[in-house]
Amino acid sequence: MGRPLFFRYAGTGKKLLANCIFLSVFIISPRPVNAQQNQDTSRVSNVTLGTGVFDIASKIYDCGMFEINYFAKKQFWIFSPFAGAIVTTVSSYYIYAGVVIPFRLAKGVYLNCSFAPGLWSRQDGPDLGYPLEFRTGAEICYIFRNKSRLGLEFHHISNANFSNRNPGAENITIFFGIPLK
16 A cells, blocks of 8 residues: 555655645745744744654654754744754654744744754664755644743654665654743
């Protein structure tokens, strides 16, 4: 039967289409949040802790994962820096740093799109083909009055064809964010 259609990236054309769809989020979505124009944007540094499933499309390597991220208050144009780490239940880990673009959808509801290069260590987990991997993702979250947040995140990790083997991994995480003073 194979993987569901959404998770198949068999040809270059499908990869290009998937990237175009992801980038269209930036073009057709609401304007990115600008901290100077909108003071209720929850622009505070925060740490998120999450748990989920690593490589949900795989029948062999899907496993649990734990994730921690630090989101900085600082904003450069529409980009905010973030850094994080993922540890799987099969001892693999991924350490990364990149940028996030927040989009306000409604009062307290945000869509955050992110990109981060990072280093993958396989251990007993899936062979992603190369130690340098790129993480692209989107999360939707609700930000409470005290600036804590609760959300759901989907992201894809891929080596961008730096090696002949590039299976990628799709991950889903539920997280809680703690504001830092």
